[in-house]
Amino acid sequence: QVQLVESGGGLVQPGGSLRLSCAASGSIFSIYVMGWYRQAPGKQRELVATITSGGTTNYADSVKGRFTISRNNAKNTVYLQMNSLKPEDTAVYYCNAVLRSAIDYWGQGTQVTVSS
Numbered sequence: 001q002v003q004l005v006e007s008g009g010g011l012v013q014p015g016g017s018l019r020l021s022c023a024a025s026g027s028i029f030s031i032y033v034m035g036w037y038r039q040a041p042g043k044q045r046e047l048v049a050t051i052t053s054g055g056t057t058n059y060a061d062s063v064k065g066r067f068t069i070s071r072n073n074a075k076n077t078v079y080l081q082m083n084s085l086k087p088e089d090t091a092v093y094y095c096n097a098v099l100r101s102a103i104d105y106w107g108q109g110t111q112v113t114v115s116s
Contacts, residue, residue: 002026002105004095009110012085016114020080022095022107032100034078036069038091038112048093049080063089085114 008020024031035050035058049069050058057069068081078095095107 002028002031002097002099004097004105004107006093006095006107006110009093009112011113011115013116014086014114016085017081017083018085018112020082020093020095020110020112022078022080024076024078024097027099028076030099030101031097033098034071035096035098036078036080037094037096038089039094039109040088040091043091045094051078082112085112087114090114 039045
């Protein structure tokens with residue numbers, strides 16, 4: 001049983017930055033990988049970035065070089081630093097946690113809007 005709470009979304013101008021946070025609680029010691037997904041209106045949910053319990057990261061090509069995923073184990077929190085934001089980054093961003101048993105959990109989502 002894992003609970004995820006996202007925060008940090010909002011409205012930002014193109015070229016700006018935001019940092020999303022995902023706080024995990026519950027059976028946190030069973031988490032294998034955490035990540036960020038996003039879903040824009042009319043589009044499928046897509047993977048943005050992941051980080052394993054060992055610190056290995058993975059990024060979608062569309063965000064590579066602009067976004068950075070990190071974790072603070074003491075705070076049980078995963079972050080997504082988003083720089084050089086583009087209008088096409090506009091979406092609802094969801095935090096995801098996958099347990100070592102392959103059971104996954106989702107946060108409620110946080111809206112990111114990139115617009116002038």
